Amino acid sequence: MADLKEIADNLIKGNAPRVKELVKKALDERVEVEKILNEGLIAGMDVVGKKFQANEFYVPEMLIAARAMKTGMEIIRPILIQEDIKSQGIVVLGTAKGDLHDIGKNLVGMMLEGAGFEVIDIGIDVAPEVFVQAAKEKKAHLIGVSALLTTTMVSMKDVVKALKEAGLDGKVKVMIGGAPLTQNYADEIEADGYAPDAASAVDKAKELLKAVRDEIRG
Amino acid sequence: MMNPKKNLIKAIRCEEPEWVPCPTVDGSWRVVFHSLVERTSEAGFDDWGVHWKLSDRAGGTYPDKHPIIKPEMVKNFPFPDVETPNLTKPALEMVSEIDRDKSLLLGDNGWGIFERSWLLAGMDNLLIWMSDEPQAVSTLMHRIARVKLRITERLIDEVGVDGIRYGDDWGGEKALMMGPHFWRKFIKPQQRLLYDACKKKGVFILQHSDGHTEEIIPDLIEMGLNILNPLQPECNNIEKIKSEFGKDLAFHGAVSSRTLDKSTPEKITQEVKLRISQLAQGGGYILAPAHSFPYPASNLQAFRAAAIEYGKIPKEWRGKFEVQKTDVEV
């Protein structure tokens, strides 16, 4: 019998080949794909995020776990599409204009994907209007902006502004994060949410998109 | 008579100095550089084969092509010629303008072992290989350390520096990026080679690492480190560190670069006062911003005034020394 916990455990250890094998086995045994996703892969990534938050895992462990997640997703993605199983929401993610730091942003992206979101990573040094344009094109529910510099975090305000100007405020949420940021700053620039680390970013994204998600999922 | 250099040496030895040394004000140390191109100022390749791209928006160049794409390439990938006669030329030229009686001379070693490894292999590759290809990571770091070792030896032998500055950003905001386990496994043994070379020749060792570095301080002390920079105050428990390690290690920096960039002159004065009160007692503190950065001029002015007032820097030593490029990544 397929053991979903074993999938999660191997994902936590970053054992991609084993995750691949076990996901295939579960599918062969006709375990529901949504169950494999939620109780195997997503459950595993959730533990990974918590361990990272608690300084039990560091960036290397996150990277190999995310790789294992990806391997599992590659197998089940075609079936998810076929069965029209929707993601948790679409997120456009990038670093603020002028900012090149992307290690944290990448971890946030991995954790969001690992929690079932569709993540569109638009890279580093992204101008405010590019965030908004991408959100429009991809029909995103959330824009995520990361900044590590006191000089670049100020451009996050312009993302919020550009979104308003495009008439998308309220429809597309804005989440911000990165070392120098705080909830206070998010309030000040009227961003919808702030998260201090990659695991909290998942919780915050879920919270922000709850209403939207109920709608997507019907 | 006390002068900035003697006063600084007291502070480094964790003995009570006459004033809190602050190199940008009292000129107590000057930093000299070697000739290898570690980062280009225009688009192009550095001397290790890493490509840098110019971005005006991001205020300089950043690495965009990492040449070692497979672990098999690690062993024979060509490294820069560290025996070139020019290696110490820039340092020697600078030395001629420095009053060595009054200023301690630090030789900058360039990008660190971890940094040069990720510059060559890419951050994701390097961190993933720590699990998948540990031998390749060790080989890469050892090869880099051998180059760094020669730089250290030549700066000491040919320039006669009093100390070596090693820079390597290991810390993120809340934790070591690679974790203390991988730091100890891969970086520590190579870093030790670099510290041993300094100890053998009797010169001071300064280590720079951004971010959170708390849990490896005992390792660094055991390896013989003298000065840790910058002790980013947002990321480390300064009071705890001073009380636990203040007798064995001196600290340089600790004035928040976020406050310096984003705050008022009044807050900066308070910040300087706070760090002096936390760190300077009994020596062991060298005052500086936690990062050199294009701060607003009025804020830098406030920093200087507070350094003079609360650091009690005597009138005759209040010079104006340009902020040096002491962080290679700066």
Ligand code: B1M
């Ligand atoms: C959307 O929602 C969200 C939600 C949560 C989000 C989020 C988004 N984004 C992040 N999070 C959160 O989740 C992540 C995971 O839990 C976390 O992400 P983090 O990114 O915090 O954590 C990562 C996992 C690990 N952490 C990191 O990757 C950052 C580490 C430190 C050491 C750092 C690094 C590595 C680098 N740097 Co830079 N660098 C420093 C950093 C020191 C520090 N204290 O952080 C910092 C940020 N750097 C600084 C500086 C000054 C600079 N750096 C620069 C360059 C670089 C490197 C290229 C060398 C390298 C980046 C490599 C890369 N590919 O990203 C330059 C700027 C380049 C630019 N324009 O962006 C340069 C200006 C130096 C120069 N003169 O060239 C300082 C900023 C000071 C300030 N006042 O703002 C700095 C704090 C160091 C210091 N000593 O003060 C959370 O913040």
